[in-house]
Structure formats: C-alpha cells, structure tokens
Amino acid sequence: MKLRLPVLRTVAVLALLAACTPGTGGGGGGDDKSFEFWSFAAINQKLTVDAYQAKHPDIRIKLTEVGSSTETAQSLTTALAGGKVPDLVLIQGDNLPQFVEQPQNFVDLRTLGADDIKGDYLDWVWKQSVAKDGEVLGVPTDVGGMAVAYRTDLFAAAGLPTDREAVSALWPTWDEFIETGKRYKQATGKAFTDNAATSVFYQAVNQVSEKYYSEDRKLVYATNPQVKAAFDLGIKAATAGITAGQSSFESAWSAGMAQGGYAAVSAPSWMLNSIRSTAPDTKGKWDIAKIPGASGNWGGSYLAIPKRAKNPQAAWNYIKEMQSPQGQLEHFSRVGALPSTPSVYQDSKLTDAKDPFFSDAPTGKIYTDSLLGLKPFYIGPDSAAIGQEFLNAITNVEQSGGNPATAWDDAVRNIKTAIGE
Numbered sequence: 001m002k003l004r005l006p007v008l009r010t011v012a013v014l015a016l017l018a019a020c021t022p023g024t025g026g027g028g029g030g031d032d033k034s035f036e037f038w039s040f041a042a043i044n045q046k047l048t049v050d051a052y053q054a055k056h057p058d059i060r061i062k063l064t065e066v067g068s069s070t071e072t073a074q075s076l077t078t079a080l081a082g083g084k085v086p087d088l089v090l091i092q093g094d095n096l097p098q099f100v101e102q103p104q105n106f107v108d109l110r111t112l113g114a115d116d117i118k119g120d121y122l123d124w125v126w127k128q129s130v131a132k133d134g135e136v137l138g139v140p141t142d143v144g145g146m147a148v149a150y151r152t153d154l155f156a157a158a159g160l161p162t163d164r165e166a167v168s169a170l171w172p173t174w175d176e177f178i179e180t181g182k183r184y185k186q187a188t189g190k191a192f193t194d195n196a197a198t199s200v201f202y203q204a205v206n207q208v209s210e211k212y213y214s215e216d217r218k219l220v221y222a223t224n225p226q227v228k229a230a231f232d233l234g235i236k237a238a239t240a241g242i243t244a245g246q247s248s249f250e251s252a253w254s255a256g257m258a259q260g261g262y263a264a265v266s267a268p269s270w271m272l273n274s275i276r277s278t279a280p281d282t283k284g285k286w287d288i289a290k291i292p293g294a295s296g297n298w299g300g301s302y303l304a305i306p307k308r309a310k311n312p313q314a315a316w317n318y319i320k321e322m323q324s325p326q327g328q329l330e331h332f333s334r335v336g337a338l339p340s341t342p343s344v345y346q347d348s349k350l351t352d353a354k355d356p357f358f359s360d361a362p363t364g365k366i367y368t369d370s371l372l373g374l375k376p377f378y379i380g381p382d383s384a385a386i387g388q389e390f391l392n393a394i395t396n397v398e399q400s401g402g403n404p405a406t407a408w409d410d411a412v413r414n415i416k417t418a419i420g421e
Contacts, residue, residue, distance in 0.1 A: 031311060038089045039065050043273065044277065046065075069095060070095070076091070089306065096137075098384070100129065107306070124376040144269055146291035151260065192242040194248065195244065204292075208226035210378075231393075244262045247399075269332075324341070329344045336355065385418045386418075
C-alpha cells in the first residue's frame with residue numbers, strides 16, 4: 001500500500017537511520033544465531049518474531065519497525081547506497097519493483113534454496129520478485145484479497161441491513177457503494193467511509209486487468225481507460241459528501257475508527273489486525289462484506305536479504321520456516337494475513353476460521369474467494385510513485401478544496417514530474 005506521508009516525518013526517519021548507519025558493512029561473516037530485521041509499523045510484526053523465538057530460544061532477533069511501508073523502502077534505499085544494511089527487510093509489494101530493477105543489491109535467494117520452495121507460492125505473486133536474469137529477490141509473505149469491513153450497529157442505526165450477505169448485495173458495483181454511502185449520510189448525517197482515495201480509488205484500480213503499465217512494460221497510466229474510470233470513482237466519492245476525509249493510518253483516521261466516525265472501510269485481510277489494535281473496544285460491532293466487483297487484491301509483502309547482510313543464513317532460516325505454507329497458516333491464525341501459499345486454502349484452519357471481533361465472519365473463505373478469477377497485472381518500477389500522485393490528487397479534492405474538474409490533469413502532470421518522464 002502507498003499512502004501520502006508527511007514530508008518532515010519521512011526526512012526525520014531517514015536522518016535517524018543515516019546517523020546510525022555508517023558507510024561500511026560486508027556480506028556474510030556473521031553467525032546463524034542472530035539477525036537484524038527491518039519491518040514497517042502497524043502490522044504487529046513482533047507477534048511473528050516472538051513466535052519464531054519461542055520455537056528457537058537461542059536465536060536473537062533485533063526487530064526495528066522503521067515507519068510506514070514507504071518510509072521503510074526509503075530507508076532501505078539510503079542504506080543500500082552505502083550505510084549499514086539489515087540482514088532481513090520487509091518490502092511492500094508496490095515498492096518491490098524498484099528494488100527488482102537493482103538485483104545486485106540483494107542476495108539471490110536461489111543460492112540459499114529458493115528454487116526448492118518456489119512451488120509453494122501463488123505463481124503470479126512469486127514472479128513479482130524475480131529479476132530479468134532470473135534472480136529471486138524476495139519470498140512473498142502474504143496477499144491482501146479484498147473486502148469491506150463495516151459497523152453493524154451503525155448500519156442498523158441508519159436503517160441499512162446488517163447481515164453480511166444482504167450488505168454485500170447493496171453494492172455489486174462501486175457506483176452502488178457510493179449510493180449506499182449517500183443513503184447512510186442522509187439517514188445519520190455522518191460520514192459513511194473513511195476516505196475516497198484508499199477506500200474507493202485504490203480498490204477499484206487494483207481490480208483492473210491492466211494498470212499503470214502494459215504487459216509489455218510500457219507506461220500507460222495516462223491513457224488507460226480502466227485507470228481513468230477508477231480515478232473518476234474516487235473523485236465521485238470525494239465530492240459526494242460521504243467520506244470522513246481521514247487519510248488511512250493517520251491519527252484522525254484511528255480516532256474515527258475507534259469512535260464510530262465512519263461506518264465502513266475497505267479492508268484487505270491484513271487490515272483486520274489494524275482495526276483490532278486501533279479500535280479494540282469495538283469488538284463484535286464489525287462484520288465483513290464482499291468488495292464491490294467481488295474480487296481483487298490490495299497488498300502483500302516480501303522478505304528480502306540485502307547483499308551486504310552480515311547474517312544471511314540466519315535470515316534465510318527465518319524466511320524458510322515462517323513463510324512456509326504452515327508458517328503462513330499460523331500467521332493467518334494470529335493476525336488474519338492471507339497466505340500466499342495456495343496449498344493451505346482448503347485447510348480447515350483457514351476455511352473454518354471465524355473471527356469473533358468481526359461477528360464471526362468466515363475470514364478465510366471471504367478473502368480467498370476474493371482472489372478467484374483475479375487476473376494479475378504487471379507492476380513496474382514507478383507504480384508506487386504513480387499511484388501516490390493519483391491518491392494525492394483525490395485527497396486534495398476531498399480534504400483541501402481542490403478542483404475535481406482538473407484533478408486528473410493535475411495528477412498526470414505531477415506523475416510526469418515525479419518519475420521524470
């Protein structure tokens with residue numbers, strides 16, 4: 001996921017890391033009993049680290065939650081340029097292509113045994129971490145799937161149905177999702193969803209058959225009608241008066257979630273843990289419905305080992321165990337992250353899983369169903385930057401009074417500047 005970030009916060013994170021990462025460091029030469037791990041925050045990576053250390057009490061892991069996924073990628077870029085690199089790093093899917101373009105900066109995981117486990121993963125997910133000459137840079141930790149989390153108590157107060165099948169039937173399309181938001185707003189006077197950028201546009205644009213690049217890897221973001229249609233939906237939601245105008249994961253967004261400031265939020269499987277931790281007192285008041293359009297994927301991350309890692313074998317041992325089909329199934333049971341290992345999709349631990357926080361919703365079935373019929377698109381090295389500018393343009397209309405009539409042209413112009421096109 002890519003979200004708009006306060007510039008000062010990003011600069012501060014980079015400065016901090018630069019201060020503690022001198023321009024030295026060589027690959028290997030360490031031990032297989034310890035490693036340093038960089039992750040992004042707000043996903044409770046410590047749970048998985050603790051689970052591994054419980055099984056291996058002799059292993060020492062230094063976990064650093066750098067910041068957002070964007071900040072983690074930026075900090076990694078700085079470290080790769082000459083600073084001290086971690087032994088293991090979590091890279092969000094949209095940020096991965098920029099690193100796949102520079103495979104010399106990472107350990108080719110085939111040298112550690114990646115070919116032996118390749119068949120465990122969804123083919124289209126694995127391929128995203130493979131460089132042009134076949135180097136394997138990362139092992140996928142999860143996929144997102146798509147759904148909508150909604151507050152049953154707030155829906156009831158608005159006179160809307162609360163049963164998840166009936167709620168799913170309200171919005172087979174995004175236009176009908178927006179219309180449902182208008183009904184909610186008219187009945188309650190309150191915001192229906194958190195924001196237009198990530199809860200509408202970002203979902204719709206991840207349901208396309210071709211996104212910012214064509215399959216032959218040419219930039220098509222400015223001419224692709226599917227991208228324009230998704231953007232128009234985002235603008236429609238932003239100007240419909242149905243959003244709280246609260247950007248995902250910022251403090252107002254968290255407060256709104258906890259206080260019932262909005263009733264619905266687009267929620268890939270990894271978002272469920274964020275809802276639990278952000279609004280623990282709302283347990284049992286949420287349920288999960290299908291996403292408009294029924295299928296798609298938002299998110300997914302990869303574990304990679306930088307070339308100059310001191311303890312690559314220790315990092316690989318962690319990857320191999322914790323990202324195995326069984327390891328990912330256990331992770332799903334802990335935090336709800338959807339496995340990228342399809343062999344467990346029929347396992348009763350997943351198919352029978354019901355989440356009491358979300359009114360006993362069958363989360364495993366809901367999210368694996370959302371991947372059915374998915375046609376993956378190529379994600380290029382500038383996909384994250386392109387998506388960021390589209391998000392910014394919609395947010396500008398929603399929160400800052402930007403002109404919806406010029407928002408598309410503004411976004412395209414800013415994208416050209418951002419990627420140097």
